[in-house]
Amino acid sequence: MSLFSQEVPISWYLLLSAVLFSLGVVGFLIKRNLITVFMSIELMLNAVNLSFVTFAHEWHAVKGQIFVFFVMMVAAAEAAVGLAIIIAVFRARATLAVDRIDLMKL
């Protein structure tokens, strides 16, 4: 039996998903560049997608797969809007540093 014929245990997938998600969270929290923050969000979304697919496979439930499509679709829309906002912010403020976009602060 080769290595690949054996089924990968489900916990590995979930662990990968958790690691990816945590990376996303940490990236979101520590990075200053708005684009990197944005990419971190995408990372979190896809980590969640991975666990959706994992559970769908495990439970033989197709609903999870469908949810992934929804999430991807929303992510695409969000990416379009988000990038537009980033461009608008850059034009207005000439910076993408999150800390300096603080007009609402007292």
Place this chain on the structure above:
Amino acid sequence: MTGPLYIWLIPLFPFAGFLLNGILGSRLPKWMVTTVALLTPLASLGIVLNAARIVFGNGHAFDSLPYIETCPMGWINVGTLHIDFSFVLDQLSLVMLLVVTGVGFLIHIYSVGYMSHDDGYARYFGFLNLFLFFMTVLVLAGNALLMFVGWEGVGLASYLLIGFYFQKDSAANAGKKAFIVNRIGDFGFLIGMFLLLANFGTLTFSEIATKLGQDPGWQGGVVTVIALCLLLGATGKSAQLPLYIWLPDAMEGPTPVSALIHAATMVTAGVYMIARTHVLFDHSPFALGVVAIVGAATALFAATIGLVQNDIKRVLAYSTISQLGYMFLGCGVAAYSAAIFHLMTHAFFKALLFLAAGSVIHAIGGEQDLRKMGGLRKKLPFTFWTMTAAVLAIAGFYPFAGFFSKDAILYAAYLHGPGGKVLWFVGLVTALLTAFYMFRLWYLTFMGEPRSPELHPHESPWTMLGPLLILALLSIGGGWIGIERFAAFLSPSTGARAAESAIPHLELILGGAAVAVALLGWLIADRLYRQKPTQPAQMAEALPTAHRLLANKYYVDEFYGATFVKPLLGFSKYLLGWVVDVGVLGGLAWLLGGIAMFAGAILQRWQSGNLRSYAAWLAAGAAAVLLFVLVPWNAVWPASMELIWKVARH
């Protein structure tokens, strides 16, 4: 009864007129405003006349009164309390409706001429229609609560129309005074209604009458209290002692308003209310006595003030108060039909007096001071002759309308027990004073030489003179129906007339006495104001105290101001205003605001505006929720406590 009479439409038409003119009036052309304002009361009058035609023309219809129309949805249904929205047409409300819509329509026509140059033309007619709406509701109401709706509504319309020239301080203040003084009366009405509900469980007039009739135990006691509360309400609305003070000031309103609201219809609502609830008063001789004394005292009191007033409208205002006193006197001696009879004839001649006075004021450019008039007889012949009819009617000359109704009241008073003679005598003295001040007004206005030659009076337009003519005819002939027939017609609503006197020709003798004092009043006025025009001033100088007392209206306004208004204002300003409002409420507001500011200052740090700190809080929150959900606390908690316990023991 042949088919429905649609009496619910009677109030509705003027209300539609109010909505149209009130909302759209300022944008509509004037002729449309006039059309709406005149057609809506005319439609109501038509329905009333149709009802009257059926009632008078058909003997069987007569028996089927009262005729009731009730809203099928009901009105108030709370627990055991059921109040219907019902209109009742009986003999009493029919007479009242004829007066209200008839005189009301005439005054609407008159107003078209009188108000034609006014900027608030549409507003004026909107309010006038609103008044007619509420007044007909008041008259038709089948229970005390619905009557109260109309009662308050006419008060509102009265307030709006007294303060019609609201740019003038005096007019705005007069409106407020009328409204506030009426509140005192309404308080009595409300308490009376509560007591009615508590003791009878109903506010429907017919049910109250039935319950009173079934049990002879209802006598005095709580019935007296209820009747006195209702009387307090009536004294407010009908300007009787001690709440009459608002009516003279109400003359700040346009003159047709004074004629319609403050002479012919609204102020008689108190009399109507007493007649409507007369069964209560019949079961309480004490309350009846109070009504009679209030009426007689007001009649005399107001008449004496009227002797020396110099404003033409104020003379008429005091005369109205005095005549309303007669009506109360009539009610107080249980001669309700006589009181309603006088209400009707008074509506004719007093509306005519006011409208004629308005015609005079209109003709000489807004001047109201009698001392500046004079000699207007030749310039305003039509106004002069119609006004003469009204003066003769109010003075009580045979065969003018006032004679019959006033005589009916005085006759009933004379027959009313031992105190009745005193009441009759007061009424007779009042008749003398009435004749005197009315002829004084007549002489000062129309006779002699013009005292203000710079004025160029012109006769009023036909829209104003037409109503004068009709009202003059009614003032002459309105009493010819006679009290016997009138009382017989009203008897299902107001009870039968008191028994006839045993003394033969008593009615004739009393009538002769009344005419004699009226003639005496005329002669005195003739002597003082025609033959020796300098004498009134000399008399005033000879009796300075008396004259000052009368000219200042017995200082009642000043007395009320010092005893009620000033302390109340002081109480409001210092205790309520400074201590309670600024101190307690203001302090509380500052305290709450301070707490919010303090908490905000602390929590403000949380709102750093830093995106990453928000995200960190979000992540921490999500982690906390996860921890809470995933950790089996029920198992962990005792185990950990045990662990701590063990560690602590060692």
